[in-house]
Amino acid sequence: MVEVHSARDGERNALRIDVDDLRAKIAENKPYHPDPIKPTDDLGKHGTIIRLSSLKRQRLDMAIAGLRKRVARRFDVLSLTVPGDDKTPPLVRIQTLIRDARNRLEGELSAEERTEVQGELQNTFYVTINGDPIGFHDRVELKKLEYIWEFGGEVVPAENLADDVKRTVIPDTVPGDSTWKVTGWFGTVAKPDQARRGQGGGLAQEHHHSVARPADPGRHH
Known part of the structure; x- marks a missing residue:
């Protein structure tokens, strides 16, 4: 059901x-x-x-583990890192982040400030399963990456990558239009058989997770 x-x-x-x-x-x-x-x-x-x-009880734990992997693969174009103090539960941090942004919108803001806060809300998207947010730790296949390129800065936490992975940061700007920025990453594995899908999925030889958005949230093309 x-x-x-x-x-x-x-x-x-x-x-x-x-x-x-x-x-x-x-x-x-x-x-x-x-x-x-x-x-x-x-x-x-x-x-x-x-x-x-x-749900069938004997398969429940396996189903949840597989679901977390699949959801993580599909949603890390958004956000898999919850900001805030690590001492506070992640779900509480997410709820606080959204509540604070909405409270700011109800106050007195300039047009520029209001556009900025609205942009924050539009780009705030987290997925939780049983109250536990999906994170990069659910992307277990990241450990297989040999190379990773990240837009604008290091996106994936080091602990979720192999110790010998080769990281490169590339510009997040769009040539010809500085009002747009690209976020995300893409990576490759050493051998094709490392990209084979297991339970919960795996990597393609090139696994792209990036998205382009206006640098100014109030501007749309």
């Missing part, structure tokens, strides 16, 4: 998907309509909660 709860701009919605029923409808080539449900009180004012239930 899958439940999706979401809140945004004062609107709250939730639905439940019966996986067995969904599969049956797909097999019959019929439309499937999830059941609307009451949003959970844990949702807060903004965000999304996905709940999985009726």
Whole structure:
């Protein structure tokens, strides 16, 4: 069973998907309509909660480990490093970061300051599983990298890379338009067989994780 709860701009919605029923409808080539449900009180004012239930207990630990790896691979174009004091739980730091930014928007700000804070919120995206944020430590295949190129500075924490990895920092600017910056990294492994996918996925020979955004969050192309 899958439940999706979401809140945004004062609107709250939730639905439940019966996986067995969904599969049956797909097999019959019929439309499937999830059941609307009451949003959970844990949702807060903004965000999304996905709940999985009726999982097979003997496979649960393996499923979570594999899920963390897959999610980390797909979302490290955003952020896998939670800022703040390491003594504070990561989830609390994320909630504080978002809450503080929203509180600043409710105060008196200049147009430039408001645009800056809105840009921070737009680019703040973290994924947690069972309250534990996805991080670079979930990218276990990073240890296989022989070379890594990072835009604008060292992006991946050293402890998540091999001791002998060769790191290169390259410019994060876009030629011809200084208002855009590139963030992220890409890397290569020494041998193709090191890139084979295992449980939770693996690396391609060249694994790209980068994104280009306006240096000024208020400017869009």
